[in-house]
Amino acid sequence: MKPLAADNFRNDPRLAEARRLLLDTAADHQRQLNRPRPGDPERKVTYEQALADFTKVRGGGLYFPYLGSGFGAGPLVELADGSVKYDMICGIGVHHLGHGHPALVAAAFDAAASDTTMQGNLQQDLGAPRLAFQLVGLARRRGARLSHCFLTSSGAMANENALKLALSNKSPADRVLAFEHCFMGRTLALSQVTDNAKYRVGLPTVLHVDYVPFFDTARPRESTDAALSVLRRHLADHPGRHGVMCMELVQGEGGYNVGDRDFFVALLDVLKEQRVGVLVDEVQTFGRTTEPFVFQHFGLDGYVDLVTVGKMTQACATLFTDEFTPKPGLISQTFTAATSAILTGSVVIEQLEKSNVFGADGRNVRVNRRFTDRLSAIAQRHPGRLSGPFGIGAMIAFTPFDGDAETAKRCAQLLFDEGVIGFVAGSDPTRLRFLPPVPVLTDDQIDSVCDIVDRALARAAAQHGKG
Numbered sequence: 001m002k003p004l005a006a007d008n009f010r011n012d013p014r015l016a017e018a019r020r021l022l023l024d025t026a027a028d029h030q031r032q033l034n035r036p037r038p039g040d041p042e043r044k045v046t047y048e049q050a051l052a053d054f055t056k057v058r059g060g061g062l063y064f065p066y067l068g069s070g071f072g073a074g075p076l077v078e079l080a081d082g083s084v085k086y087d088m089i090c091g092i093g094v095h096h097l098g099h100g101h102p103a104l105v106a107a108a109f110d111a112a113a114s115d116t117t118m119q120g121n122l123q124q125d126l127g128a129p130r131l132a133f134q135l136v137g138l139a140r141r142r143g144a145r146l147s148h149c150f151l152t153s154s155g156a157m158a159n160e161n162a163l164k165l166a167l168s169n170k171s172p173a174d175r176v177l178a179f180e181h182c183f184m185g186r187t188l189a190l191s192q193v194t195d196n197a198k199y200r201v202g203l204p205t206v207l208h209v210d211y212v213p214f215f216d217t218a219r220p221r222e223s224t225d226a227a228l229s230v231l232r233r234h235l236a237d238h239p240g241r242h243g244v245m246c247m248e249l250v251q252g253e254g255g256y257n258v259g260d261r262d263f264f265v266a267l268l269d270v271l272k273e274q275r276v277g278v279l280v281d282e283v284q285t286f287g288r289t290t291e292p293f294v295f296q297h298f299g300l301d302g303y304v305d306l307v308t309v310g311k312m313t314q315a316c317a318t319l320f321t322d323e324f325t326p327k328p329g330l331i332s333q334t335f336t337a338a339t340s341a342i343l344t345g346s347v348v349i350e351q352l353e354k355s356n357v358f359g360a361d362g363r364n365v366r367v368n369r370r371f372t373d374r375l376s377a378i379a380q381r382h383p384g385r386l387s388g389p390f391g392i393g394a395m396i397a398f399t400p401f402d403g404d405a406e407t408a409k410r411c412a413q414l415l416f417d418e419g420v421i422g423f424v425a426g427s428d429p430t431r432l433r434f435l436p437p438v439p440v441l442t443d444d445q446i447d448s449v450c451d452i453v454d455r456a457l458a459r460a461a462a463q464h465g466k467g
């Protein structure tokens with residue numbers, strides 16, 4: 001076979017040399033970023049002006065005064081004010097290999113050397129099927145029947161597509177079941193499913209959603225019975241109208257509430273009996289437990305019909321079984337994702353396996369254990385300042401003080417000031433959470449992060465006369 005022009009281009013030694021120079025240069029400069037540091041006072045005025053201008057143009061303030069310099073090293077990120085921080089939220093779970101990971105930079109370099117920035121419905125390169133096959137391969141490895149993967153550009157679009165597949169498959173079903181406190185995204189339809197009334201103020205109802213209470217670790221039997229009885233009531237109230245039940249098996253935005261296999265099986269058996277589709281939203285959970293997918297962690301492979309992924313996979317996707325194959329025209333889009341998102345997504349998945357994050361004693365479990373030990377020690381030293389920790393694997397949260405929303409926000413901001421970026425989750429209580437870049441995070445760095453948490457909570461206690 002004659003080589004393609006693309007093969008000749010990619011095999012040109014000048015390209016390999018350019019890639020090597022890029023990686024070497026980055027590594028040389030990354031050495032400067034080895035610990036958190038405060039902002040440079042000389043940059044303060046211009047930085048604050050840039051933040052104010054950005055607030056104006058985007059029509060609203062930022063949660064943190066964060067404008068990145070575009071440079072980082074592993075869990076450390078440099079901001080444009082010269083400060084360096086531990087990034088324990090990673091763009092809410094996106095930069096799971098941390099900042100400036102050489103394998104990602106190399107893949108992004110290859111994307112930059114491609115002929116287009118974006119790929120879409122009419123134009124997809126070989127990287128797109130590669131990523132789709134990787135995801136399907138992982139999803140099926142314990143027996144799930146998911147055999148298709150449709151790529152897209154955001155978690156919300158992956159869920160929107162999944163809802164369309166599910167509802168059209170069960171037509172004329174026009175209702176959706178979901179767990180209380182779930183989060184699925186903010187499109188017009190998904191803002192109806194996401195269980196937060198604040199996110200749909202002023203919007204018309206475009207989808208009817210019936211909520212089922214989630215598992216309560218403190219009351220396993222009672223919460224299972226309660227959920228079952230609510231589910232049965234909804235099904236009886238609207239016979240044949242429910243197309244799908246949407247589930248996060250570990251609730252992310254809802255506050256890092258962890259489900260339970262028996263609880264899910266009890267509900268899933270009813271859903272299967274009633275022929276209601278099962279959509280597991282893994283936009284936040286993918287890659288974070290003992291298995292690539294959290295439905296595999298809970299051993300629910302036989303139940304899933306549709307699964308969505310996003311965030312750390314860079315390009316997002318809807319996986320589905322044969323039964324849910326869409327009719328032509330139902331789902332499509334100009335942009336599938338950026339070429340760099342598709343190529344780097346494949347690399348993230350490869351790196352998860354290479355970094356031994358999975359398994360009962362994998363890095364996800366070990367990182368969780370280290371955070372749990374350190375955060376529990378703070379809780380013991382200072383009763384009332386911190387409770388928990390909560391979550392599972394690479395999803396770690398704790399409740400600061402009494403979990404009041406304002407206090408939690410204040411603590412997130414003090415933590416940011418002190419050099420650690422986390423974020424809030426849930427309401428009543430509101431927790432502080434981390435989505436740490438597990439594959440690149442060392443135990444010593446976890447200890448430094450927890451020392452900073454200790455300092456930030458001490459500052460909060462001093463300010464509020466708490467704890």
Ligand SMILES: Cc1ncc(COP(=O)(O)O)c(C=O)c1O
Pocket residue numbers: 092154155156157159183184185186248252253281282283284310311
């Ligand atoms: C569970 C879950 N589903 C869906 C989404 C929406 O993803 P995106 O913000 O990429 O649209 C999120 C985002 O936080 C999420 O956590």
